[in-house]
Amino acid sequence: MSRIGNAIVIGGGIGGPVAAMALQKAGIEATVYEAYEGSADGVGGALSIAPNGRTALAAIGAEERVAAAGSPMRGMVMQSWTGKRLAEFGTPPGLPEMLLVWRSDLYRALYGEAARRGVRVEHGRRLVSLSDEGGRVVAQFADGTSAAADVLIGADGIRSTVRRLIDPAAPEPRYAGLLGFGARTSGEGLTPTADKMHMVFGKRAFFGYQVTDTDSGWFANLPHPRPMSAAEARGIGAAEWLRRLQEVFRDDRTPAVEMIRRTAPEDLVITGGLEDIPSVPTWHRGRVVLLGDAAHATSPSSGQGASLAIESAVQLARCLRDLPVPDAFAAFEGLRRERVERIIRMAEKTNSDKAAGPVARVLRDLIMPVAMRLLASPEKFAWQFDHPIDWAAPVTAPRGVALPT
């Protein structure tokens, strides 16, 4: 039997709707409050849902709809800018394949499934403050309205307001030394990549691409010495970025230049500086807890941010189903922190390889073929992907916490 009756979920990105569905499955009524009006149609590039993210969705019966919104990615081929194949990473046997999904399609799938289950999502509700009032947490929104519930979950992303409200000293996002770009374009005349994503450590920047019979998608990570917000980067203009990117990739033996040339300026997704937060010291306070990027923001280089947000949403619901607050939050942190911070550290290492300057690049190109061959062995990376969640298994209180009888 659940110890709490209802929850406020702040943020209708990826973790928020999944958390609300998982809470509902756990017998806890949840409403999602999203700052932006309307849906995210047409916003954002592609992202990958890793096997572990799909497994977590399956634990709450929401996997099929998301799978239908994406296309399978049967492996990742790592290449150097000379065209040399460094390694190939496949999905460990017995696990679902990786999924490539456009962010707007993912939102549509998650919102559609949440709506089908009767989960309420309120748009245009930006959280500005919160207070604990007699065992209830009260959220105040920018439009002057408020809402109250037994607990509040901050799934409000890397620039989380909830994080700042529960810990004003919480760390800010850290710039990874790279700017992000991407687009979907025609695949006509390009060699299909057989459902595999090719990742190229280019001479001057990093390039990822996948080509199917009908279309193709690419992303680029461009080393840049100082942080740049998405707005600042967009201010430079898409046509100018496309010109610069063609220049940057001119020596690489890949389809990068051709794919960028085919991209219309209006189709270029300009992300700005890539960021992470190595460790957020305070994940919960009182009746408030963080999940997803608010608690554990990994840079996109891990390909795991969305999947970790989904995992955390499902695990938090299990904890709230079985334990009272705050033990549930302590158990949640105990289940999650080590794993997510390990993945954040791994992505940090990838970023430094992507952002290597001319000298470091020579060293990188020498070492990488050996390092990649070692890394590509399934036992080295299976821990990330093979992360089953047993929904039915009861969650026990963390050590040192006595449960009420």
Ligand SMILES: Cc1cc2nc3c(=O)[nH]c(=O)nc-3n(C[C@H](O)[C@H](O)[C@H](O)COP(=O)(O)OP(=O)(O)OC[C@H]3O[C@@H](n4cnc5c(N)ncnc54)[C@H](O)[C@@H]3O)c2cc1C
């Ligand atoms: C360029 C790029 C590429 C990426 N590629 C991948 C990838 O391939 N694979 C992968 O797994 N991950 C990837 N990620 C990371 C992934 O997008 C995030 O990890 C994931 O979106 C985190 O989900 P979330 O729900 O925690 O936060 P978000 O998806 O950011 O959602 C937060 C939501 O909260 C809302 N919000 C914010 N403040 C408030 C407030 N005060 N009140 C109410 N609502 C608020 C926001 O509007 C937003 O809708 C990528 C990220 C970027 C930037």
